[in-house]
Amino acid sequence: MKVTTQTKLLSPQEVAEQLGVTLNTLAVWRCHGSSSLSYVKIGRCVRYRVEDVEAFINAHRFYHADKPVSSCD
Secondary structure: OOOOOOOOEEOHHHHHHHHOOOHHHHHHHHHHOOOOOOOEEEOOEEEEEHHHHHHHHHHOOOOOOOOOOOOOO
């Protein structure tokens, strides 16, 4: 099978920084299946496709709220 496009893979560290979560949080999500964030495992190496991270972010977007939401900073 010939692959014509190259998929960019991100390390757990890169994804954690982008999402503002810890490496441990990503590990818990993977272990318990408590997140819709897909990942790729090559041997012992865990990687995330850029497209999957973007889809995860888009799935968690909110445009307005009925009541004020506290900041996550």
